[in-house]
Amino acid sequence: MMTMTEIERALRELRLSGIAATLSTRLMQAQATQQPFLETFASMLQDELDRRRSRLTDKRFKQSRLDERLTLADIDWRFNPKLPRQACFELHALKFIAEGGNALIIGKPGTGKSHVAKAVAYQATLQGFDVRYVEADTEFARYAVCGADEQAALLRAYVEPDLLVLDDLFLARRISEAAAELLQTIVHQRYKHRRSIVVTSNRVVQDWGRHLGDQTMATTILDRLMHRAAMLEFEGKSYRLKEAAARLATATRDS
Numbered sequence: 001m002m003t004m005t006e007i008e009r010a011l012r013e014l015r016l017s018g019i020a021a022t023l024s025t026r027l028m029q030a031q032a033t034q035q036p037f038l039e040t041f042a043s044m045l046q047d048e049l050d051r052r053r054s055r056l057t058d059k060r061f062k063q064s065r066l067d068e069r070l071t072l073a074d075i076d077w078r079f080n081p082k083l084p085r086q087a088c089f090e091l092h093a094l095k096f097i098a099e100g101g102n103a104l105i106i107g108k109p110g111t112g113k114s115h116v117a118k119a120v121a122y123q124a125t126l127q128g129f130d131v132r133y134v135e136a137d138t139e140f141a142r143y144a145v146c147g148a149d150e151q152a153a154l155l156r157a158y159v160e161p162d163l164l165v166l167d168d169l170f171l172a173r174r175i176s177e178a179a180a181e182l183l184q185t186i187v188h189q190r191y192k193h194r195r196s197i198v199v200t201s202n203r204v205v206q207d208w209g210r211h212l213g214d215q216t217m218a219t220t221i222l223d224r225l226m227h228r229a230a231m232l233e234f235e236g237k238s239y240r241l242k243e244a245a246a247r248l249a250t251a252t253r254d255s
Contacts, residue, residue, distance in 0.1 A: 100194025107234025
């Protein structure tokens, strides 16, 4: 019969880290409660499944390039009652990804557009989708100075995931010609493969031609983006200004 040390070594060789981590606890539990072998074994298998699912979730989150794990529960809906709350939760249900749809979240700065987009993206990683989040203008500028091989790799990273989030598109008002062509390629390729995009922007879609420097290109991009898309318009007060005012009030009170 194998010793405890030998069993633990075998579990590591078999890469059953979930069982290895809780083995001693499960054995003590079985002895203390006289639990049948099958119940104990089922518990250990569940430990292994939980560990693997957790590691996969962490891996998907890391690959997504999200910088925080946000949820819709974090939003103070009462502060901005004009926000399209129902549409946000519909988006969070992720049905649009299965349907190959898109979402355009347009509105004033600080009203929660990026928060909602990140919450949807994070929920998608939890549900097993391959996600890529990028700050649009920054990423497009980086793409423009890369070599051909790196550009090809980046383009695959933009096109292949189940969900792509382009956050703060046109933050700089006008993007370069190379960035505009990249945006058109991304939208065209993802539309062809029915892969979803979430775009957030402070700029109304009627002005996209000016920000792209090409009205025909803007029409082509919007035609594909909006074919199967939810349009969410964000109005109201800035959460960032609210938080800044709260910090100032706290600092004044404590001084």
